[in-house]
Amino acid sequence: QLQLQQSGPGLVKPSETLSLTCTVSGGSISSRIYYWVWIRQPPGKGLEWIGSIYYSGGTYYNPSLKSRVTISVDTSKNEFSLKLNSVTAADTAVYYCARLVGLWTGEVDYWGQGTLVAVSS
Amino acid sequence: QSGLTQPPSASGTPGQRVTISCSGSSSNLGSNYGYWYQQFPGAAPKLLIYKNDQRPSGVPDRFSGSKSGTSVSLAISGLRSEDEAHYYCAAWDDSLSGPVFGGGTKLAVL
Numbered sequence: 001q002l003q004l005q006q007s008g009p010g011l012v013k014p015s016e017t018l019s020l021t022c023t024v025s026g027g028s029i030s031s032r033i034y035y036w037v038w039i040r041q042p043p044g045k046g047l048e049w050i051g052s053i054y055y056s057g058g059t060y061y062n063p064s065l066k067s068r069v070t071i072s073v074d075t076s077k078n079e080f081s082l083k084l085n086s087v088t089a090a091d092t093a094v095y096y097c098a099r100l101v102g103l104w105t106g107e108v109d110y111w112g113q114g115t116l117v118a119v120s121s
Numbered sequence: 122q123s124g125l126t127q128p129p130s131a132s133g134t135p136g137q138r139v140t141i142s143c144s145g146s147s148s149n150l151g152s153n154y155g156y157w158y159q160q161f162p163g164a165a166p167k168l169l170i171y172k173n174d175q176r177p178s179g180v181p182d183r184f185s186g187s188k189s190g191t192s193v194s195l196a197i198s199g200l201r202s203e204d205e206a207h208y209y210c211a212a213w214d215d216s217l218s219g220p221v222f223g224g225g226t227k228l229a230v231l
Binding site (some may be wrong): 037047100105114 | 153154155156158164165166167168171172177209211212213217218219220221222223224225
């Protein structure tokens with residue numbers, strides 16, 4: 001059974017960089033079928049796609065966040081990571097890593113446990 | 122931001138049939154499949170319907186999906202108290218080059 005385990009701090013100061021890592025177990029991140037994504041959910045609000053990465057390193061980012069986001073993959077560790085810089089209170093959200101079934105799809109079949117990241121001094 | 126439009130709330134009584142709608146545009150639902158997710162408080166979303174009307178294994182057949190034009194719908198028949206949750210629709214968006222979600226519908230079982 002595939003599992004996605006998220007790690008990273010739950011509190012980030014304004015203007016600093018949010019960093020989260022998602023470790024995949026029970027399957028290979030190098031599968032050619034899947035993309036790996038980060039999605040966030042502000043408290044009491046809906047879901048927002050942040051970006052996607054393929055095992056080879058190809059990335060797609062939400063245009064609204066593109067200037068501040070970097071998603072990377074480390075196939076040797078079977079993990080992928082999110083960095084969001086210059087954060088503000090508006091970036092406070094539960095951040096999820098997840099697996100996207102292919103590219104041109106809205107199908108997310110596995111999710112991490114979610115990490116609540118608060119942006120506060 | 123939410124590229125797909127859902128009603129913020131819906132309700133029904135046990136045993137009833139409830140339908141939740143989701144409206145999009147030509148760049149998402151008009152040219153791509155629709156998906157539905159169920160989310161309970163404090164938990165990650167769970168895939169409920171994929172490719173408009175397909176159910177993953179383990180999802181009861183009380184849940185069904187359909188699509189018409191640039192809209193998709195989720196129907197829940199034989200409503201149960203445990204169906205009380207938030208429901209989100211989703212689709213690939215050609216303009217975004219990524220998945221787009223609806224704002225979510227909170228379903229209350231009265």
